[in-house]
Amino acid sequence: MTQAVIELRNVSKRFGETLAVVDNNLSVNAGEFLSILGPSGCGKTTSLRMMAGFEQPTEGEVYIQGTNVTGVPAYRRPVNMVFQHYALFPHLSVADNVTYGLRQRSPKPPSAELARAADEALGMVRLSGLGRRRTYELSGGQQQRVALARALINRPAVLLLDEPLAALDRKLRAEMQFELQNLQRDVGVTFLLVTHDQEEALSMSDRVCVMREGRIVQIGSPRELYDRPNSRYVADFVGKSNFFAGPSAGTVTSVRPEMIELAPTEKKLPQGLATAVPAKVLNRIFVGDFTQYRLASDRLGEFLVVSPRRNERDVGTFEIGDQVAAGWRGDAAQVLADN
Amino acid sequence: MRIYASLIYIFLYAPIALIVALSFNAGKQSMVWTGFSVEWYGKAFSNPLITEALGTSVMIALATAVLSAIFGTMAALGLERTKGWLRIVFDALIYIAIMVPGIVIGISSLITFVTIFDVVNPALEALFNLRLRMGMWSVIATHVLFNIAVVALMVRARLQGMDRSLVEASEDLYATPMGTFRQVVLPLLAPSILAGALLAFTFSFEDFIIAFFVAGPDVTLPIYVFSAIRRGVTPEINAIGTVVLLTSLLLLLIAQWILQRGNKQA
Ligand SMILES: Nc1ncnc2c1ncn2[C@@H]1O[C@H](COP(=O)(O)OP(=O)(O)O)[C@@H](O)[C@H]1O
Ligand SMILES: [Mg+2]
Numbered sequence: 001m002t003q004a005v006i007e008l009r010n011v012s013k014r015f016g017e018t019l020a021v022v023d024n025n026l027s028v029n030a031g032e033f034l035s036i037l038g039p040s041g042c043g044k045t046t047s048l049r050m051m052a053g054f055e056q057p058t059e060g061e062v063y064i065q066g067t068n069v070t071g072v073p074a075y076r077r078p079v080n081m082v083f084q085h086y087a088l089f090p091h092l093s094v095a096d097n098v099t100y101g102l103r104q105r106s107p108k109p110p111s112a113e114l115a116r117a118a119d120e121a122l123g124m125v126r127l128s129g130l131g132r133r134r135t136y137e138l139s140g141g142q143q144q145r146v147a148l149a150r151a152l153i154n155r156p157a158v159l160l161l162d163e164p165l166a167a168l169d170r171k172l173r174a175e176m177q178f179e180l181q182n183l184q185r186d187v188g189v190t191f192l193l194v195t196h197d198q199e200e201a202l203s204m205s206d207r208v209c210v211m212r213e214g215r216i217v218q219i220g221s222p223r224e225l226y227d228r229p230n231s232r233y234v235a236d237f238v239g240k241s242n243f244f245a246g247p248s249a250g251t252v253t254s255v256r257p258e259m260i261e262l263a264p265t266e267k268k269l270p271q272g273l274a275t276a277v278p279a280k281v282l283n284r285i286f287v288g289d290f291t292q293y294r295l296a297s298d299r300l301g302e303f304l305v306v307s308p309r310r311n312e313r314d315v316g317t318f319e320i321g322d323q324v325a326a327g328w329r330g331d332a333a334q335v336l337a338d339n
Numbered sequence: 340m341r342i343y344a345s346l347i348y349i350f351l352y353a354p355i356a357l358i359v360a361l362s363f364n365a366g367k368q369s370m371v372w373t374g375f376s377v378e379w380y381g382k383a384f385s386n387p388l389i390t391e392a393l394g395t396s397v398m399i400a401l402a403t404a405v406l407s408a409i410f411g412t413m414a415a416l417g418l419e420r421t422k423g424w425l426r427i428v429f430d431a432l433i434y435i436a437i438m439v440p441g442i443v444i445g446i447s448s449l450i451t452f453v454t455i456f457d458v459v460n461p462a463l464e465a466l467f468n469l470r471l472r473m474g475m476w477s478v479i480a481t482h483v484l485f486n487i488a489v490v491a492l493m494v495r496a497r498l499q500g501m502d503r504s505l506v507e508a509s510e511d512l513y514a515t516p517m518g519t520f521r522q523v524v525l526p527l528l529a530p531s532i533l534a535g536a537l538l539a540f541t542f543s544f545e546d547f548i549i550a551f552f553v554a555g556p557d558v559t560l561p562i563y564v565f566s567a568i569r570r571g572v573t574p575e576i577n578a579i580g581t582v583v584l585l586t587s588l589l590l591l592l593i594a595q596w597i598l599q600r601g602n603k604q605a
Contacts, residue, residue, distance in 0.1 A: 104518060
């Protein structure tokens with residue numbers, strides 16, 4: 001078994017009356033890319049800050065590489081953080097920002113060594129030659145990379161990233177997702193990223209940890225979370241899903257929109273479906289590679305269907321107001337706790 | 340509206356402009372223009388009374404600037420962590436120190452010094468054959484008193500505008516609290532500290548009222564001017580006035596420039 005690089009053991013954090021984090025256990029493996037996913041205010045940043053050492057848990061312990069670091073201040077923990085708004089030092093050049101961590105060592109490394117390390121780190125984030133600039137002269141994406149270089153140059157046991165892409169515009173965000181993933185592979189440092197954006201979490205991570213109101217509700221690979229959510233909350237937060245009344249009280253049946261088959265009539269639906277209902281098209285949104293329909297059925301109410309472009313060859317497209325048939329296989333429906 | 344404003348400005352600045360203009364007057368008569376000359380500047384700066392007073396004023400202003408910068412910064416840093424009623428009390432004290440008229444500060448400081456001397460001088464005299472008396476140091480002490488508030492206000496404004504995550508980033512990058520203070524907090528506060536020190540210098544350099552009460556036998560430049568005027572305004576006085584004015588103006592402009600540059604960076 002690989003050793004956990006960083007671990008929360010029964011950690012709770014209380015701010016006055018607010019319970020920000022409730023009795024959490026989390027263990028991050030060496031070299032993995034783990035995301036903490038949850039809506040705003042669910043305690044993600046607080047969890048991260050307890051690992052970095054900016055907050056101390058009210059209860060429980062934090063372990064880094066097997067050592068209990070509860071109560072140890074941030075400057076004596078071998079982890080580094082990329083702050084939400086980067087927190088680059090405005091009075092220092094890009095290179096001096098990047099070597100800041102190295103310069104805190106005693107004895108301080110010689111300046112030739114610092115310069116070489118800065119060059120190497122800036123090269124790693126594709127900012128070669130910008131070392132002499134001031135940080136506020138750089139674009140948002142470049143500042144982000146300086147923040148990454150400044151943290152990674154120290155070879156931390158874990159790199160903590162707090163919503164690192166939130167401040168970037170859409171296009172840059174998509175680019176940085178790839179870049180973060182590649183960077184993590186290249187340097188082999190454990191990444192722990194916090195985000196409220198499910199697409200971000202699913203696309204980059206080896207494992208995702210879903211939080212809700214201070215509690216961890218499920219941990220698993222993106223595929224596991226998507227295919228086998230353990231509650232309505234996770235199914236709803238990780239991807240989209242339709243929820244129908246479950247077989248018993250306190251349960252729901254969840255069916256992913258892309259698992260639903262559409263046809264002009266029930267007869268034209270594929271064989272072997274567990275459920276098939278007539279329905280009416282309420283809305284149609286063309287997204288390019290797929291079309292999204294909102295349907296209404298007398299028996300099941302409203303639900304979403306995502307129909308890939310390729311299907312249109314077989315079943316055609318439908319107009320608003322059309323009567324259609326929808327159905328799904330038995331294994332597409334999951335019975336989940338309704339919470 | 341514009342005319343009205345212009346009139347006010349003329350009313351405010353005409354006397355000052357007049358003094359500056361007359362300081363370049365060639366004639367002996369201070370109020371009759373007879374030609375351009377810088378002769379009075381030469382006269383003023385070769386008058387030993389004036390150069391000595393100037394020296395005293397510069398010393399006082401320098402000491403005030405340095406001490407106010409140190410204590411004012413410490414006050415601002417201390418106040419940042421203070422919450423609740425203690426904070427309110429200290430805030431009020433800071434504003435009071437700035438708003439109280441100079442004459443009140445002067446008189447109350449005078450009374451305080453005299454009272455302290457009455458108590459400690461007999462003992463000092465018996466033990467060390469020493470007597471405390473007022474002079475440059477008491478002017479410095481009093482100037483520092485209210486200029487601490489000036490610096491504290493400026494530094495605090497800057498502190499409040501400072502991104503807290505910069506301090507955390509520094510700690511995250513292994514800097515000790517002392518290291519963070521030296522490498523991050525102090526450099527970021529430097530513009531406001533420097534600007535505060537320049538203001539303190541200016542306020543101290545041009546102060547007459549407070550110095551008048553607590554300077555004892557020492558003569559500052561404003562005190563010299565005051566006593567000289569009683570013998571009539573000479574172009575020499577105008578020259579001194581112009582020098583003081585331009586010095587103050589220059590320092591204020593520099594302070595403003597430093598602050599703006601600092602804000603742009605942060
Ligand atoms: N320093 C603090 N003082 C008081 N309450 C806080 C503090 N930090 C966070 N909280 C509260 O703790 C909860 C979790 O916050 P946070 O960890 O920032 O959530 P997230 O990062 O998931 O948005 C919120 O209710 C927030 O208001
Ligand atoms: Mg947050």
